[in-house]
Amino acid sequence: MYVPEDCDSSNMMEKLITAYRFELVEDHHSPGSGRYGVLVTLPEDISAVLPYLNSLLDDTWYDQDNQVLIGSSNGRRYAFRPHEIQIGVIPDASAASRSAGEVVDLVNRVWLERDRMMPSSRERKLPTIYALFRLLPRALCEKPCGCPSCLAFAADLRTGAVPLEQCPLLSTPQYADNRNQIVALFSASRSEGSGPAADRECQKGD
Numbered sequence: 185m186y187v188p189e190d191c192d193s194s195n196m197m198e199k200l201i202t203a204y205r206f207e208l209v210e211d212h213h214s215p216g217s218g219r220y221g222v223l224v225t226l227p228e229d230i231s232a233v234l235p236y237l238n239s240l241l242d243d244t245w246y247d248q249d250n251q252v253l254i255g256s257s258n259g260r261r262y263a264f265r266p267h268e269i270q271i272g273v274i275p276d277a278s279a280a281s282r283s284a285g286e287v288v289d290l291v292n293r294v295w296l297e298r299d300r301m302m303p304s305s306r307e308r309k310l311p312t313i314y315a316l317f318r319l320l321p322r323a324l325c326e327k328p329c330g331c332p333s334c335l336a337f338a339a340d341l342r343t344g345a346v347p348l349e350q351c352p353l354l355s356t357p358q359y360a361d362n363r364n365q366i367v368a369l370f371s372a373s374r375s376e377g378s379g380p381a382a383d384r385e386c387q388k389g390d
């Protein structure tokens with residue numbers, strides 16, 4: 185169990201994450217691909233910080249009902265749940281410890297600064313994996329996307345782990361309509377999230 189730095193007793197009182205474990209995990213959507221991420225497990229429930237992270241991170245997808253927040257910071261993709269943080273693909277295994285420490289530090293800093301921040305409960309729901317999968321080429325190809333199958337690509341596309349451009353077939357005229365439909369799926373999710381019902385910023389103290 186790791187304890188974040190700067191752990192004198194007064195600061196520990198303010199920290200949301202006081203200890204954590206991390207492990208290197210193979211990309212479960214792409215077993216055998218040699219791509220790895222990091223799973224950070226937490227004894228504390230970090231649900232309370234999710235609305236603040238939702239207002240801070242880039243390109244967030246927030247599902248309050250299921251307490252899942254996906255977002256990016258400094259080009260790295262994260263998925264936050266009450267007792268875990270998944271870190272998207274890391275450059276190599278030696279980056280696991282540093283990456284885990286960075287995201288724990290991020291959460292603790294946001295928690296410490298929360299009184300200065302406006303939390304956001306704005307929701308964006310991701311398209312389903314199947315909705316994306318059925319629009320992919322599903323062709324006999326040599327997997328230039330780096331995923332073992334279109335289904336794996338759909339799963340990664342959903343969470344932002346891979347960009348749409350990583351499937352070169354979608355850039356061909358034959359699949360132009362499919363590509364447009366996928367873009368529209370994500371756009372629809374965005375407009376749902378920014379609509380009047382969902383775009384409800386929390387008031388401080390909510």
Ligand code: SF4
Nearest residue numbers: 321325329334337351
């Ligand atoms: S390159 Fe495209 S068609 Fe081929 S497996 Fe990847 S997502 Fe599917």
